[in-house]
Amino acid sequence: MGEKSFSEPVKISVAVDTVVFGYEEGQLFLLLIERAFEPFVGQWALPGGFVTEGEDLESAAYRELQEETGVETVYLEQLYSYGAPKRDPRFRVISVAYYALVRAQGLNLKAGSDAKNARWFPVSKLPKLAFDHAQIVERALERLRSKIQYEPLAFDLLPVEFTLQQLQQFFEAVLDKTLDKRNFRKKIQAYDFLKELRKLKNVKFRSPVLYRFERAKFDRMRKRGITFSVGA
Amino acid sequence: MGEKSFSEPVKISVAVDTVVFGYEEGQLFLLLIERAFEPFVGQWALPGGFVTEGEDLESAAYRELQEETGVETVYLEQLYSYGAPKRDPRFRVISVAYYALVRAQGLNLKAGSDAKNARWFPVSKLPKLAFDHAQIVERALERLRSKIQYEPLAFDLLPVEFTLQQLQQFFEAVLDKTLDKRNFRKKIQAYDFLKELRKLKNVKFRSPVLYRFERAKFDRMRKRGITFSVGA
DNA sequence: CCAAAAGTGTTCACGGTACACCCATGC
DNA sequence: GCATGGGTGTACCGTGAACACTTTTGG
Known part of the structure; x- marks a missing residue:
């Protein structure tokens, strides 16, 4: 901000747009809004809007x-700023x-009450997006794929209680590669940040164990200098 | 940008501020500007200013x-956006x-011709900074330290021709830890992206070999799926 | 008792780390 | 010839990858 002259700076409208990820049954989803106004009426776009005073x-x-989708966000991180003059x-x-x-939480893959024009799309089948939002989504996906390998983001997308199989399937879906079952379990369990809860009953075949992510344990592990990594 | 009403969006001044890194003789430097106007007159700040129309x-x-420091930048990357209301x-x-x-290029650790009020400071001895610039510097340092370990940024800060010792010293300075000489050399040379140039003569003791970074070789290495990593 | 998913160990290859001495050069 | 930084190889260890069978459960 080391301006050289005393002329008033140009003022510009500033928006925020958010790429919202959800996950369910082996698929990564993205929450989009159908635009009600020009430009790009009827096209799908990222939820967002203008920053207000103060x-x-x-x-x-x-x-x-909150206004546009009603979803409850468990994680929010700044991604990048876009400022091309004609965007x-x-x-x-x-x-x-x-x-x-x-957190997709069961089957509730629908938008919150307010916004009838919000819908989840699998990232593999996205519609054409308004503005430069396709570019933003691209960057968000890259970031998610990379960060998920060394930060515990998986546990913000999965249900609070999950089986090791679900956890593995999640990584396989997001990273788009298969992982070895025995190696995956060995590694995850060695970190010792999962709490074994109970067996999931009334399932067709052998009952799997349900686990919960213990953030406190994870943080202690980190302090001991142990770094989390999956799919490396 | 899914605004719900037709009311005009608030307009805000948008600035860009840049954390400029230089390196020389085992020290990382930062280019700062002495503020000529209020607020924070006389204090040191990041070079930057307001974005203009279009x-x-x-x-x-x-x-x-360019305007404030005249330095020739070899690498520029967006870091983060700051928008606290009272910043x-x-x-x-x-x-x-x-x-x-x-690139510090020899001893020329001075600001470009235009700006008399620009100076390099070692990151270890920074003055008090204006605005929230200390926070920005903090984030930039983190990013640099992490990215330098897997991207070839080192070669944008070092002189075009360098010895292995200089390269090692660079990593040691930025990462603030000592590296094993033999292991470092073995690893770097195995990547095979350095071109051996000639011996540096007229030096006090045994003549070291000068190397140059070959980006084309580096890119080919990457394509073969080999990832660069130092200090891991 | 059968079908289907859950769960479990060992071996091998590779990369990281630790470590000490000889070499070339200028004075 | 000596002081100083330049340059080199080997042995060990831990982590990642490959790989197949037994167990549990519901129908």
């Missing part, structure tokens, strides 16, 4: 998510993109 | 660097922060 960027992202055909808009993780 | 964010970062005491400013790498 409002933090992250707060704006939360607020817009919005109406007027100059700079957009600060975020990405968020939402 | 100007890309990255172009704005380049332009401001600038005058009025609302959102700042998109970048970080840049500059």
Whole structure:
């Protein structure tokens, strides 16, 4: 901000747009909004909106998510800022993109009450997106795929209680590669941040054990200098 | 940008601020500007300024660097955006922060011709910084330290021709830990992206070999699926 | 008793780490 | 010839990868 002249700086509209990820049954999903106004009416776009006076960027992202989709976000992280002059055909808009993780929680893969025009799409079958949102999604996917390998983001997308098989399937789906069952279990269990809960009964075949992620244990592990890594 | 009402969005001043890194003789440096205007007159700050009409964010970062410091940047990457409502005491400013790498090139650790009020500081002895710039620097350092371990950024900070000892010293300085000489050399040379040039003569003791980084070889190595890593 | 998923150990190859001495050069 | 930094190889260990059978359960 070391401006040289005293001329007033140009003022620009600032938006926040969020790439919301969900996961269910081996598929990664993305929450999109159908645009109700020009430009790009009827096209799908990322949830988001303009930053208001005196409002933090992250707060704006939360607020817009709440207003437009009603989803409960368990993780929100800034991704990148987009400022190409013509990215919005109406007027100059700079957009600060975020990405968020939402727990799919059972089968409830629907948008919150408010927004009838919000829908989950599998990332493998996304519609054509408005603005430069395809680019933003691309970057978010890259970030998610890379960060999931050394940060415990998986546990923000999976149900609170899960089996090792579900956990493995999750990594396989997001990283798009198969993992060895025995090696995967050995590694995960060695970290010792999962708490064994009980057996899941009333399942067709042999009952799997349910686990829960213990963040406190994870943090202690980190402090001991042990780094989490999957799929390396 | 899925605004729900037709009310005009709030307009905000958008700045770009860049953390400029240089390196020389075992020390990492940072290029700062002494502020000539209020607020924070006389304090040191990151080079930067307001984005103008129709100007890309990255172009704005380049332009401001050129105007304020005259340095020739070999690498520029977006870092993070800062938007706390009161981060600038005058009025609302959102700042998109970048970080840049500059080749110190011999002893020329001075600012470009234009800016008399620009100076290099060792990162270990930074002055008090204006605005929230200390926070930005912190994040840039983290990013540099982590990225340098798996991306070839070192070669954008070192002179074009360097010895293995200089290269090792560079990593030791930035990562703040000592590396084993034999293991370091073995590893680096195994990657086979360095070109042996000649012996550096007229040096006090045994003449070291000078090397040059060959980006083409590096890229081919990457394509073969080999990942660069130092200090792991 | 059969079908289907859950669960479990061992071996091998490779990369990381630790470690000490000879070599070339200028003075 | 000596002081100083330049340069080199080997042995060990831990982690990652490959790989197949037994157990549990519901129908």
